[in-house]
Amino acid sequence: MADTRTLTEPGRQTEIFGTFDVVVLGGGPAGLAAAAAAGRAGASILLVERYGFLGGMGTAAGVTNFCGLHANRFGAIGQVVHGIADDLLARMKALGGLKEPHRVFGKIDAQAYDTAAYKIAADALLLASGVKILFHALGAGVVMASPRDISALLIETKSGRRAVFGRVFIDASGDGDLAAWAGAPFEIGGEMGAVMYPSTMFRINDVERDAARNQAWIGFPPLMAAAEQRTGRRFPRKTPIIRPQNHEIEWRVNLTQVANPDGTAVNGVDAMQLSDGEIEGRRQIGEAFSLLKDAVPAFTNSYIVDIPPQIGIRETRRVLGDYVLSEDDVLGCASFHDTIGVNSWPIEDHKAGDIQFRWPDIPGSRGFNHLPYRMLLPLGLDNLLVVGRCASMTHGGQSAARVSGACFVMGEAAGTAAAIVATGKSTTRQIDVPALQNKLTAQGVYLGTDM
Numbered sequence: 527m528a529d530t531r532t533l534t535e536p537g538r539q540t541e542i543f544g545t546f547d548v549v550v551l552g553g554g555p556a557g558l559a560a561a562a563a564a565g566r567a568g569a570s571i572l573l574v575e576r577y578g579f580l581g582g583m584g585t586a587a588g589v590t591n592f593c594g595l596h597a598n599r600f601g602a603i604g605q606v607v608h609g610i611a612d613d614l615l616a617r618m619k620a621l622g623g624l625k626e627p628h629r630v631f632g633k634i635d636a637q638a639y640d641t642a643a644y645k646i647a648a649d650a651l652l653l654a655s656g657v658k659i660l661f662h663a664l665g666a667g668v669v670m671a672s673p674r675d676i677s678a679l680l681i682e683t684k685s686g687r688r689a690v691f692g693r694v695f696i697d698a699s700g701d702g703d704l705a706a707w708a709g710a711p712f713e714i715g716g717e718m719g720a721v722m723y724p725s726t727m728f729r730i731n732d733v734e735r736d737a738a739r740n741q742a743w744i745g746f747p748p749l750m751a752a753a754e755q756r757t758g759r760r761f762p763r764k765t766p767i768i769r770p771q772n773h774e775i776e777w778r779v780n781l782t783q784v785a786n787p788d789g790t791a792v793n794g795v796d797a798m799q800l801s802d803g804e805i806e807g808r809r810q811i812g813e814a815f816s817l818l819k820d821a822v823p824a825f826t827n828s829y830i831v832d833i834p835p836q837i838g839i840r841e842t843r844r845v846l847g848d849y850v851l852s853e854d855d856v857l858g859c860a861s862f863h864d865t866i867g868v869n870s871w872p873i874e875d876h877k878a879g880d881i882q883f884r885w886p887d888i889p890g891s892r893g894f895n896h897l898p899y900r901m902l903l904p905l906g907l908d909n910l911l912v913v914g915r916c917a918s919m920t921h922g923g924q925s926a927a928r929v930s931g932a933c934f935v936m937g938e939a940a941g942t943a944a945a946i947v948a949t950g951k952s953t954t955r956q957i958d959v960p961a962l963q964n965k966l967t968a969q970g971v972y973l974g975t976d977m
């Protein structure tokens with residue numbers, strides 16, 4: 527039974543870490559793009575990240591694969607997310623850590639990468655963009671200047687608690703932490719409050735690559751079914767993704783589905799569920815890996831080279847903004863006058879035991895929807911932008927536009943907008959959107975207005 531008592535803490539004096547034009551909480555794809563964009567636009571900028579590296583779920587949860595960089599436009603597959611993403615990809619490629627794109631379901635491309643390359647490239651990108659980075663700092667709360675304006679972000683660090691003042695704040699925490707502390711309304715989950723199931727990723731090394739190519743991706747589900755019959759074991763997720771990395775002796779494995787004892791999805795903003803989920807994810811990996819070794823000859827000599835620092839969280843808070851991107855918008859390839867770039871990934875909903883994909887008409891459509899600037903504007907707040915997987919989307923919309931490509935797009939737009947607001951007189955809502963769009967286009971961003 528949870529203890530419901532509370533404790534009143536003594537008042538305290540908090541040291542001020544600094545004052546910045548723009549403060550970004552979180553260094554995932556959305557946060558790093560936001561910080562780089564604001565830095566390039568000339569704003570003084572601090573990025574606060576709880577880990578000692580950038581990349582968010584891409585590194586911390588071992589995702590190791592970019593989705594949403596490419597679109598299928600009337601049958602022609604090509605990259606549609608550019609701008610800061612191009613710079614990051616070029617740096618990762620130079621480090622030998624970026625694989626050529628691979629085709630998914632014959633419909634779209636995705637691109638695998640190494641986490642080490644991502645971390646090194648992202649550090650270099652941000653430093654070259656004039657961003658100050660504070661690693662190992664956990665955002666812990668906010669101080670409000672008024673009900674609509676944040677004045678400071680409170681952080682916990684090894685040096686103690688600190689306050690960071692900013693003119694504009696960007697919530698790129700993935701969980702909408704900053705927005706929630708500031709009082710923005712949010713939703714968790716879709717119908718019945720169910721969020722998408724998390725997965726703990728792992729990578730294996732010393733795979734016989736030629737043999738594995740034929741067996742792993744297509745051949746594994748029947749092997750799992752046979753093993754279930756033989757052993758009585760149950761695999762919580764029946765649709766694995768087992769794919770080679772750039773160096774094909776190493777493969778990533780995405781086949782866990784982490785639930786609470788009652789079968790519901792682990793909630794990434796519930797401390798105890800999150801903790802238990804880490805243990806359950808690793809338990810599932812142990813079982814799945816022993817099956818891989820036993821049943822797939824190409825994996826006989828393989829070993830687990832990495833279980834990433836944390837369970838992979840797909841969905842927690844979705845902060846409600848001036849526009850809420852929906853599943854219909856994704857499937858209908860919606861257009862918006864305030865487009866800041868595009869999402870080209872389909873609906874990818876992680877249900878109990880399964881993943882459900884729903885696609886726009888491919889190849890009969892342009893294969894992407896616009897992302898409107900309004901989805902970054904949380905209701906009731908004037909100096910906060912919310913980007914990435916916690917931006918304003920329905921459960922269905924988020925199951926598409928949460929992937930890396932759309933996160934880079936939202937981040938670059940928010941960082942560019944924040945710099946305009948911080949160095950001018952407008953609020954985030956009053957900004958001249960066509961001027962923002964012109965800046966984004968000049969930065970190489972594809973707004974998707976040509977078709």
Ligand SMILES: Cc1cc2nc3c(=O)[nH]c(=O)nc-3n(C[C@H](O)[C@H](O)[C@H](O)COP(=O)(O)OP(=O)(O)OC[C@H]3O[C@@H](n4cnc5c(N)ncnc54)[C@H](O)[C@@H]3O)c2cc1C
Pocket residue numbers: 551552553554555556557574575576577580581582583584586587589590591592593594663664665666698699700701703724725726727780837838839840913914915916928929930931933
């Ligand atoms: C298992 C799994 C597989 C996936 N597969 C793919 C795939 O193949 N391709 C793809 O493109 N996408 C994939 N995704 C989705 C994608 O990785 C995420 O949706 C994307 O990383 C979200 O980016 P973000 O920047 O919004 O948030 P995140 O990546 O979650 O980054 C948030 C950052 O904020 C930091 N942070 C959070 N709270 C605080 C705080 N209070 N204080 C300080 N720092 C904080 C975190 O440490 C993190 O670095 C997958 C996701 C999962 C979980």
